[in-house]
Amino acid sequence: xxxxxxxxxxxxxxxxxxxxxxxxxxxxxxxxxxxxxxxxxxxxxxxxxxxxxxxxxxxxxxxxxxxxxxxxxxxxxxxxxxxxxxxxxxxxxxxxxxxxxxxxxxxxx
Amino acid sequence: xxxxxxxxxxxxxxxxxxxxxxxxxxxxxxxxxxxxxxxxxxxxxxxxxxxxxxxxxxxxxxxxxxxxxxxxxxxxxxxxxxxxxxxxxxxxxxxxxxxxxxxxxxxxxxxxxxxxxxx
Numbered sequence: 001x002x003x004x005x006x007x008x009x010x011x012x013x014x015x016x017x018x019x020x021x022x023x024x025x026x027x028x029x030x031x032x033x034x035x036x037x038x039x040x041x042x043x044x045x046x047x048x049x050x051x052x053x054x055x056x057x058x059x060x061x062x063x064x065x066x067x068x069x070x071x072x073x074x075x076x077x078x079x080x081x082x083x084x085x086x087x088x089x090x091x092x093x094x095x096x097x098x099x100x101x102x103x104x105x106x107x108x109x
Numbered sequence: 110x111x112x113x114x115x116x117x118x119x120x121x122x123x124x125x126x127x128x129x130x131x132x133x134x135x136x137x138x139x140x141x142x143x144x145x146x147x148x149x150x151x152x153x154x155x156x157x158x159x160x161x162x163x164x165x166x167x168x169x170x171x172x173x174x175x176x177x178x179x180x181x182x183x184x185x186x187x188x189x190x191x192x193x194x195x196x197x198x199x200x201x202x203x204x205x206x207x208x209x210x211x212x213x214x215x216x217x218x219x220x221x222x223x224x225x226x227x228x
Contacts, residue, residue, distance in 0.1 A: 008149065034216075043200055043219035044152065088151050092215060096165065099151030 002027045004091050006100035013107055019076040021103050023089030028070060034090040035063060035074045038102065044088055048074060079107040111135065113220035115201050121226045127189035130223045134182065134203030141178060142217060143186050144200040152200055158184065191227045198222045 003026040013019045025033075032051040036044035050056045050063040050072070062075040076083055086102040114133040122128050134141050139160050144152035155174065157165040160181035169176065173192070178184040188195055202217040 004151075043222050045219070046216055049216065090151075092217075096154060096157065097152075097215075097217060099153070101149065101151050 002030070002091060002098045004089050004098050004100040006089050006103045008101055009104040010106045011103055013079050013105070015079060015081060015107055015109050017079050017107075019079045019083065019105055019107065021074040021076075021087050021089075021105065023072050023100050023103075025070050025072065025089075025091050025098075027091065028067075030070075030091045031067075032092050033063070033065060033072045034092050034097070035061075035072075036088040036090055036099075038086045038088060040085070076105075079105075081107050081109055083107050113201055113203050113218055115199075115220035115223055117223055118221060119224050119226075121228065122191055123228050124193055125190040127187065128191050128225065129188075130186045130199050130201075130225075132184045132186070132201030132220060134184075134201070135205075135218055138203035138205045138218075139181065140204045140206070140215075141184050142202040142204070143176060143184070144202065146198045146200055146222070148197075155186070188225075191225075193227050196225055196227045198224050 006023040035048040037047050038044045048061055048063040050065045053067050056063045060077045064073045084107050086104045088102045089100040091098040116131050141158040143155040145155055146152040154168055156169045156176050158178045161178050174188055176186045200222045201220045204215050204217045206215055
């Protein structure tokens with residue numbers, strides 16, 4: 001059974017710093033990953049999608065995939081208090097998404 | 110473009126009562142998902158529909174849960190009877206497959222969810 005593991009946090013970073021969120025996955029054949037952000041009491045919203053080794057950048061967000069190490073990360077540059085949320089790492093190579101438990105990020109002023 | 114619409118947003122019931130949730134997916138999305146999310150956990154898939162056909166219901170507790178997607182658009186999820194452990198947020202999502210060469214991109218868009226409290 002496929003699994004995606006994340007540290008539940010909270011990860012606390014000061015405003016303006018780089019927040020680094022990580023997850024590992026169990027299926028060596030997995031190729032596609034999503035990062036969803038979920039504010040408290042709200043539904044998950046997609047922020048990044050990555051399917052190849054290396055980095056993918058979108059604004060302040062950079063997703064990294066390392067298939068050899070079965071490791072996915074999300075870097076948030078210039079963190080803002082509005083980035084405070086739970087970030088879900090998701091394996092999504094097929095129609096079925098496998099969610100991690102999420103890492104709670106707190107950005108303090 | 111309207112997003113995934115769910116109702117009700119909140120529901121409080123006593124145990125052993127029935128409850129139903131409704132979902133209207135994004136127009137043109139043929140795949141619909143129902144998830145359950147417990148506090149501090151990621152969403153867990155209950156059932157996936159391709160049009161009106163349930164193609165993955167392996168995680169649906171069939172003794173008390175049922176779902177339908179008549180005409181391949183709106184969907185309802187029912188619990189009868191509800192138990193204390195069913196308290197959770199029930200999320201509906203929809204997607205449209207995008208084939209991009211060797212990669213199939215399947216972005217799921219979530220509704221606001223229904224928060225169920227069973228007393």
